[in-house]
Every structure is written in C-alpha cells, then in structure tokens.
Amino acid sequence: MRKIHFKIKRFDGNKEWYQDYQLAYEKGKTILWALTSIREQFDPTLVFTSACRHAICGSCGVKVNGSSYLACKTSLDEVLDTFKTDYLTFEPMGSFEVIKDLAVAWEPKMEKMEKVKPWLIPSVEGDVEGGFIQSEEDFHHIASPTDCILCGICASECNQLAVNDGTYLDPFILNRAYRFAVDSRDGSPEEHIRPVIENELWKCMHCMQCATSCPKGIPLTEQVAFLRQESIRMGEVNNQGAKHAFAFVNDVRTKGRLNETMLPIKTDGLFKTATTKVPFALRMIKKGKINPFHMPKAVEGIKGVQEIYKYAEEVENR
Amino acid sequence: MLKYDVVIVGAGGAGMMSALYASKDPNLSVAVLSKIFPTRSHTGAAQGGINAAMGYRDATDSIEKHFRDTVKGSDFLADQDAVEFFTTHMPELISELDYMGVPFSRDENGRVAQRPFGGASSPRTCYSADKTGHVILHALYEQCLKNKVNFHNDWYLLSLSVDKGKFQGLVAMDIRTGEIHAIQAKSVVIATGGFGRVYWSRTTNAINMTGDGTAACFDVGIPIKDPEFVQFHPTGLASTGVLLSEACRGEGGYLINKDGERFMARYAPEKMELGPRDLVSRSIETEIKEGRGFGDGMGSYVLMDLRHLGKEKIMERLPQVRELAMDFEGVDLITDPVPIRPSCHYMMGGIHVSDYKTCATPIEGIHAAGECCAVSIHGANRLGGNSVADVVLFGKYAGLGARDTAKKRSFTDAKKLQQDAENWVKKFKKMREKKTGINMFEIRDKMAETMWYNVGIFRTEKEMQKACDTIEVLLEQFKEAYIGDSSEKYNMAFINYVEIGNLLKLAKAVAMGAINRKESRGSHSRGDYPTRDDEKFLKHTLIHNEGKKYRLEYSPVTITKYQPEERKY
Numbered sequence: 089m090r091k092i093h094f095k096i097k098r099f100d101g102n103k104e105w106y107q108d109y110q111l112a113y114e115k116g117k118t119i120l121w122a123l124t125s126i127r128e129q130f131d132p133t134l135v136f137t138s139a140c141r142h143a144i145c146g147s148c149g150v151k152v153n154g155s156s157y158l159a160c161k162t163s164l165d166e167v168l169d170t171f172k173t174d175y176l177t178f179e180p181m182g183s184f185e186v187i188k189d190l191a192v193a194w195e196p197k198m199e200k201m202e203k204v205k206p207w208l209i210p211s212v213e214g215d216v217e218g219g220f221i222q223s224e225e226d227f228h229h230i231a232s233p234t235d236c237i238l239c240g241i242c243a244s245e246c247n248q249l250a251v252n253d254g255t256y257l258d259p260f261i262l263n264r265a266y267r268f269a270v271d272s273r274d275g276s277p278e279e280h281i282r283p284v285i286e287n288e289l290w291k292c293m294h295c296m297q298c299a300t301s302c303p304k305g306i307p308l309t310e311q312v313a314f315l316r317q318e319s320i321r322m323g324e325v326n327n328q329g330a331k332h333a334f335a336f337v338n339d340v341r342t343k344g345r346l347n348e349t350m351l352p353i354k355t356d357g358l359f360k361t362a363t364t365k366v367p368f369a370l371r372m373i374k375k376g377k378i379n380p381f382h383m384p385k386a387v388e389g390i391k392g393v394q395e396i397y398k399y400a401e402e403v404e405n406r
Numbered sequence: 407m408l409k410y411d412v413v414i415v416g417a418g419g420a421g422m423m424s425a426l427y428a429s430k431d432p433n434l435s436v437a438v439l440s441k442i443f444p445t446r447s448h449t450g451a452a453q454g455g456i457n458a459a460m461g462y463r464d465a466t467d468s469i470e471k472h473f474r475d476t477v478k479g480s481d482f483l484a485d486q487d488a489v490e491f492f493t494t495h496m497p498e499l500i501s502e503l504d505y506m507g508v509p510f511s512r513d514e515n516g517r518v519a520q521r522p523f524g525g526a527s528s529p530r531t532c533y534s535a536d537k538t539g540h541v542i543l544h545a546l547y548e549q550c551l552k553n554k555v556n557f558h559n560d561w562y563l564l565s566l567s568v569d570k571g572k573f574q575g576l577v578a579m580d581i582r583t584g585e586i587h588a589i590q591a592k593s594v595v596i597a598t599g600g601f602g603r604v605y606w607s608r609t610t611n612a613i614n615m616t617g618d619g620t621a622a623c624f625d626v627g628i629p630i631k632d633p634e635f636v637q638f639h640p641t642g643l644a645s646t647g648v649l650l651s652e653a654c655r656g657e658g659g660y661l662i663n664k665d666g667e668r669f670m671a672r673y674a675p676e677k678m679e680l681g682p683r684d685l686v687s688r689s690i691e692t693e694i695k696e697g698r699g700f701g702d703g704m705g706s707y708v709l710m711d712l713r714h715l716g717k718e719k720i721m722e723r724l725p726q727v728r729e730l731a732m733d734f735e736g737v738d739l740i741t742d743p744v745p746i747r748p749s750c751h752y753m754m755g756g757i758h759v760s761d762y763k764t765c766a767t768p769i770e771g772i773h774a775a776g777e778c779c780a781v782s783i784h785g786a787n788r789l790g791g792n793s794v795a796d797v798v799l800f801g802k803y804a805g806l807g808a809r810d811t812a813k814k815r816s817f818t819d820a821k822k823l824q825q826d827a828e829n830w831v832k833k834f835k836k837m838r839e840k841k842t843g844i845n846m847f848e849i850r851d852k853m854a855e856t857m858w859y860n861v862g863i864f865r866t867e868k869e870m871q872k873a874c875d876t877i878e879v880l881l882e883q884f885k886e887a888y889i890g891d892s893s894e895k896y897n898m899a900f901i902n903y904v905e906i907g908n909l910l911k912l913a914k915a916v917a918m919g920a921i922n923r924k925e926s927r928g929s930h931s932r933g934d935y936p937t938r939d940d941e942k943f944l945k946h947t948l949i950h951n952e953g954k955k956y957r958l959e960y961s962p963v964t965i966t967k968y969q970p971e972e973r974k975y
Contacts, residue, residue: 116737137446145612161733271509
C-alpha cells in the first residue's frame with residue numbers, strides 16, 4: 089500500500105523538533121484532511137488551526153515543503169505531484185510568531201495593520217442613516233481586494249518580509265490600504281496611503297510570490313504599483329524608490345534603454361553611491377558586468393519608444 | 407481576578423456588533439473573548455445575503471411583507487412581535503453597515519443591490535457577490551480595530567457562574583497559556599454561534615460550531631428553546647459536508663444511486679431533482695437507508711451527475727461549484743459525478759431569549775444574540791438571508807441591552823465564581839494526567855452517527871428513542887473519556903473534550919425536543935406524525951437542565967397579526 093510520509097515541525101513554546109507520521113494514501117484528499125487524520129488517529133497533541141474548511145475563514149495556512157498553502161483548499165495529490173515525492177514536510181508559515189506547532193499569532197500583524205487605518209473614513213457624501221450611493225463601477229474597484237481572508241500566505245511567501253527588519257508592511261496590509269484608498273466612499277485616501285509610504289513601500293521587489301500564491305487570486309502586486317503611483321501623485325518624489333523609478337523612466341524615454349552606470353547615482357546621489365556602492369561596482373566591472381565608460385546611445389526605434397510614452401501619458405490623463 | 411463591566415463571548419457578527427455598541431459608553435470596560443481569531447468566525451461563511459426591505463429593487467416591497475414572509479417561513483412558530491421589530495429595524499441597519507464600509511454589490515442607481523431569495527415575496531436580499539457574510543465580518547472587525555475593542559483571542563468560555571439567580575461572571579481559559587481565569591462581570595453577551603456539529607461530519611458548519619455558549623447557559627438554568635428545529639441542505643459534499651449550491655439541480659443535474667438509477671423518479675416523478683429541499687434530502691437518505699447508496703455508515707453518499715450538461719455549460723453556469731468540487735472532493739464535474747449527501751445547515755433553536763428588545767435571558771445579566779439563541783424570529787424554519795440579518799441586528803440590541811444592564815447592576819460577590827474556576831483548574835489537571843480511557847473522538851463520532859440516522863432529516867418515535875438511549879450511554883462513556891495530551895499550553899485536546907461534552911448535552915436536548923413534538927412543522931419532519939398540529943403544538947419547546955434529567959415545558963407563541971394557515975409556496 090502506498091504510504092505518505094509526513095514530517096511536521098513541532099514547537100511547544102520552548103523546544104523545536106520534527107516529528108514523523110505516516111498515512112495510507114487516499115485519492116482526492118486535502119492537506120487539512122492529512123492534518124486532521126494525524127491528530128485524531130495518532131497524535132492529539134498536534135496543534136494547527138482550522139475552522140470553515142472551505143477557504144473563507146483563512147485559519148489554515150501552512151508551509152508544505154517550503155511553500156505556503158491554505159490546507160483546506162489544497163489537494164494532497166496536487167502537492168505530491170508538484171514536489172514529485174511522497175515525503176512532505178509541514179512547517180508553520182514564515183514571517184509569523186509561532187505559538188505552538190503550526191499555530192501562529194495574528195495580534196502583532198494586526199497592530200501593524202492599524203498603521204494604515206484599515207477602516208472606512210467616510211466621505212461627506214454619505215451618512216449613517218442613508219448610507220452611500222456608489223456606482224457599480226466603483227464597487228468593482230473594491231470587489232477583489234475585499235476577497236482577502238487574512239490567511240497570511242502572502243506574508244509567508246513575501247521575500248522582502250523574509251529579510252526586512254519588520255518595518256515593511258505585509259502584502260495583506262498593503263491590500264487593506266489599497267482597498268480603502270480606492271473606495272469611492274472613503275473621504276481621506278491619503279490617510280491610508282501615507283503610512284504605506286512611510287513604511288518602505290518601495291521595497292517590494294516584484295518577485296510576485298504574494299500574488300501567485302494568494303488563494304483568492306488578489307492581484308497584490310498591481311496594488312503595490314498603484315500605491316506607488318499615488319505616492320508620486322501626492323508629491324512623494326524625494327525618496328530612493330521614486331528616484332530609482334524616475335531614473336528608469338527618464339533613461340528609457342531619452343535612450344530607449346538603461347544607463348546602468350548612472351542608475352545608482354540617480355537613485356542615491358553621488359555621495360552615497362561613492363561611499364556605499366563603489367566596491368560593489370568594482371566587482372561588477374571586474375566580472376565584466378558593467379563598463380563604466382560605455383555611455384549608451386539611443387536605440388534604433390527611439391521614436392517609437394517615445395510614442396509609447398506619449399500614448400501612456402494620454403491614457404493616464406484621461 | 408479579571409473584572410469587566412461587560413464581557414462578550416464570541417467575535418462573529420453578533421459578538422462584534424455587541425462589542426461596538428456596548429463600548430459606545432466610554433465609562434464601561436468591555437472585553438470580547440473568542441476561542442479563535444475574530445475574522446475566522448462562522449459569520450464569514452454566509453454567502454447569499456442579508457434581508458432588509460429597502461425597496462430598491464422592488465418598490466412594492468415593505469417591512470410588512472418581510473414580516474409576513476418570515477412568519478410564514480417559520481411555519482408560524484416565530485414570535486411575531488420580535489419578527490416585526492426585526493424587519494422594522496433592518497433597513498436602517500443596512501445603511502449603517504454601508505456607512506461602516508461593507509462593500510455591497512450595487513444596482514444601476516448606485517444603491518445597495520438586492521436579489522430574490524427562497525421564501526421571499528420580493529427581491530429584498532442585499533448582498534456582496536457570494537461573500538456577504540465574509541465582508542460584513544471583516545467590516546465589523548475593522549470597526550472594532552478603529553474603536554479599540556479589547557479582544558482576548560484564543561480564550562475559551564468554560565462556564566458561567568450564577569448563584570441564587572444572580573450572575574457573577576464567567577470562567578474562561580487562555581488557551582495559549584493554559585491559565586484558567588475567573589472573570590467578574592456585570593453583564594455578558596453570549597454570541598457563540600450554532601451547534602450544527604452535533605452531526606459532526608454531516609454539517610456545513612465550521613468545525614468549531616460546538617454550542618459552547620448555549621451549553622454554558624443551559625448549565626446555569628436558562629432553558630433551550632426549540633432545539634428540535636434543524637435546517638438541512640440536500641447537497642453537501644460527501645466527505646466534508648461543504649455546501650454545493652442549489653444551482654446544480656437548477657441547471658439540470660441528476661441524482662444517481664448505486665444501481666445507476668435517477669432515483670428521484672420514485673419520490674417526485676414530475677419534478678424529479680427539482681423537488682423542494684426537504685423532499686430531496688429525505689429521498690437521498692431513503693436511498694442510503696435502503697442500501698442503494700455508495701460507501702458505508704457516515705461515509706455513505708449518492709452521486710450528483712452533471713456530465714450531460716457538457717463542459718461549456720458547466721464552465722459558464724457553474725464555475726464556482728466546479729471549483730468547490732475539485733478543491734474539496736477532488737472531483738471534476740466535467741468528467742466525473744460528485745459524491746453528495748444532505749448536510750445540517752442551521753440551528754433555529756438555542757438559548758431562550760425572553761426579551762427581544764434587549765436580548766435578555768431569564769437570568770439578569772446574561773444576554774444572547776445570533777445562532778446560539780432563539781429570540782425567536784426563525785421559528786420552525788429560517789429563511790435564507792435572515793441569519794446574517796439576525797446576527798447583526800440582535801447583536802446590536804444585545805450590546806445595548808448588556809450595556810444598560812451593566813449600568814444598573816453592581817459587581818456581586820464572587821464566591822461561586824472563584825469556586826467554579828477552582829473546579830475547572832482541578833478538572834484540567836485531572837484530564838491532563840489521565841493516561842487511559844475512551845477515545846473522545848470515537849464518542850463524538852458515535853453521537854453524530856446516532857443523531858444523523860435517528861434525529862436527522864426524517865424522524866420517527868422508535869428511531870429517536872434509539873438516539874436518546876445511545877446519547878445516555880455516550881454521556882456515561884464521556885465520563886471515562888481520555889484526551890491524550892498532558893500539556894498545559896495550547897492544549898487543544900482539552901478544548902475539544904469540553905466541546906464534545908457541550909455537543910452531547912445539546913444533542914440530548916435536540917432529541918428530547920424532537921421526540922416530544924408529535925407533529926411535522928417546518929424543518930421538523932416526522933414520518934409518524936406527517937402534518938402540523940396547531941391545536942397541540944403551536945408552542946415553543948423549553949428544555950431545562952436539571953442535572954442528569956432534563957425537564958420539558960412549553961411556552962406560548964406570540965401571535966400579533968398572522969393567524970396560522972397552511973404553508974404553501
């Protein structure tokens with residue numbers, strides 16, 4: 089009989105260890121089925137959280153062989169096939185404080201989320217007696233971001249959070265800020281966006297892990313792009329992230345390509361570049377990655393590139 | 407000892423609404439206890455919508471029509487003064503939720519959109535796509551963050567303390583540390599949700615819907631009202647009970663037994679699969695009972711076959727359903743039939759609320775709101791779209807009621823409370839040290855099995871008696887239960903143990919209410935008494951917990967406007 093081998097990371101508040109369990113393979117079962125079967129058949133001390141078991145309560149995020157999944161919604165067959173193995177390792181989600189075994193604490197995350205004022209700041213257009221008028225189109229702007237179930241999988245997969253000192257906001261927090269910033273009923277979008285800017289908005293590295301692993305399919309990285317544009321519109325241009333973006337935009341506008349030698353100087357200024365980036369640049373030169381004397385000429389189709397810019401600006405201003 | 411003016415137990419729609427309203431008075435200290443993180447609460451699972459006679463979609467709709475539909479839907483067992491209060495205040499509550507930021511779907515005029523729903527004479531169900539409960543739950547949580555509501559997450563209610571009819575406080579465990587606390591309070595709102603898990607695997611309910619608050623109230627002398635009324639849905643997924651929408655049958659799906667027959671021909675030759683919910687549920691269970699189902703025992707099922715609709719139609723009309731079947735049953739409806747079986751969906755009965763305006767119970771200081779209690783506005787059968795409405799509206803009035811009670815009362819002495827807390831500490835220790843005994847999950851599964859087969863979708867005296875006897879045996883076995891976890895911190899096995907104890911107590915009440923109601927009304931359908939009997943049973947069941955023995959009494963239904971008539975649709 090085919091057996092599935094599970095290695096589960098345990099934590100009792102003091103010590104950590106991995107524990108092995110085995111279940112007979114059954115077709116069409118979920119990760120949550122495996123966890124529940126292990127707990128009820130072999131080990132009632134195993135702790136994990138789950139509730140609705142149909143992907144609406146957000147309780148059961150877990151790492152399987154290093155990737156995060158919603159346990160109730162993910163079939164075992166899928167992960168067995170993805171990893172091409174009958175050996176699975178379950179661990180608690182990354183970037184969360186672990187309470188016990190696979191259970192994580194949400195309170196620190198909520199404290200962080202409060203920074204973006206995650207509640208409607210009602211505009212003067214509505215009142216508590218009559219509510220609001222909101223167009224169907226305006227409703228559609230908030231339809232997808234309000235799908236968020238706070239499962240934390242985006243945070244668990246976020247590569248910035250993995251290296252960040254804790255300032256950077258979790259993708260689901262950025263989603264909340266976005267959700268209110270674009271709600272036509274909200275009277276103060278900047279109150280949601282400003283804290284996002286103040287908390288390293290530009291550190292998202294576009295790895296797309298959050299958006300691709302979100303069990304609700306929320307386009308989280310598009311929201312980051314939107315929040316960045318809004319920050320520029322709000323006049324927040326004097327920072328590393330915005331300057332870096334402007335360097336890209338302007339280089340490509342004038343030459344159709346990047347001038348990588350000048351990029352750090354445009355982003356960080358001459359002094360900071362000279363003091364922090366020189367050894368790195370020297371190593372790049374040595375390996376032939378950059379040529380400091382190469383001043384790129386405009387690409388052949390530069391006229392076309394500039395047409396694209398013009399068109400984009402037109403669309404933007406519509 | 408912890409001390410709060412108002413404590414709210416449960417952080418779903420009712421609990422958070424209570425918390426928001428109780429904490430509007432800055433002079434009161436308010437705390438919310440929840441055994442899970444608030445946004446995990448089962449309110450979030452409500453899909454379809456929330457009823458309020460806004461009259462946006464249909465200008466002829468009215469509070470009066472909502473009132474009449476609800477009373478008729480309840481099979482005339484709802485208290486009409488409470489229903490009228492409910493339908494009157496719902497429209498203003500929708501505007502309030504809108505103002506809180508609930509993302510409602512909109513109509514072409516930008517007003518909250520409304521859709522038709524079963525049992526409603528006008529399209530009055532406000533909604534947000536198919537995630538209405540989810541967005542309301544999250545908006546309420548956001549408001550709680552804004553208003554700095556004091557949450558105690560992963561705190562579990564163990565019991566309430568009442569001495570000589572006076573409420574003193576409650577005993578709760580901080581699950582993370584394993585500490586057991588006595589919490590003194592002037593008033594409490596119980597908002598712990600339903601107890602559909604008496605049927606364990608055969609319910610659409612979340613795994614933690616174990617009736618903790620209902621059982622705690624029952625233990626301190628508050629009766630349970632109308633527990634025999636349990637709503638079932640015909641098409642739950644076989645292995646988990648997760649709901650598959652009615653749209654499957656609507657679009658022409660077949661129900662097939664082991665012999666490959668479309669068995670509905672036996673029960674509803676004209677309507678076939680499109681017969682009413684209760685009839686289809688009963689037909690499926692009959693097939694299984696008579697050996698024409700697949701699988702064994704609680705794992706039995708029949709098949710729903712949609713393959714003949716073709717890939718295109720399935721993809722276009724039933725994409726969500728297809729996804730559900732794939733995710734939770736591992737079946738692609740385009741290529742395979744899906745195993746289904748009816749599922750317990752909702753408990754109409756619960757804690758006896760004696761004053762609908764404040765959601766007070768017979769014990770001063772204890773209030774209740776939501777599925778854990780019976781006001782009663784749902785009577786013998788709840789209409790779709792009335793449960794989330796119930797939760798937020800009565801959550802609000804329970805919060806206000808508990809606030810006013812707290813202002814009137816002072817802290818009592820806490821001797822009984824201290825004693826209760828000490829007893830729980832001893833019990834926790836004893837259970838952790840116990841090395842052998844009867845596996846509690848087996849007790850739970852036996853309870854679910856006997857409830858499903860004998861106090862399930864259709865009921866007869868003989869079978870229900872069997873269930874009553876089995877539950878007595880299980881209650882005895884439960885004393886010998888063994889949890890298998892000696893840890894102090896985050897001992898979920900102990901929590902499960904207390905939950906199973908609560909379910910057993912409530913299962914016994916469901917069975918007792920059902921066996922004594924010798925009629926068929928709303929969701930309570932008896933083979934031996936197939937018709938409604940207003941002369942004898944137009945009354946509420948009230949079951950009192952008097953230790954090992956339960957005492958049954960009945961109380962009158964409040965009828966203000968609509969005299970009972972035959973319920974026809």
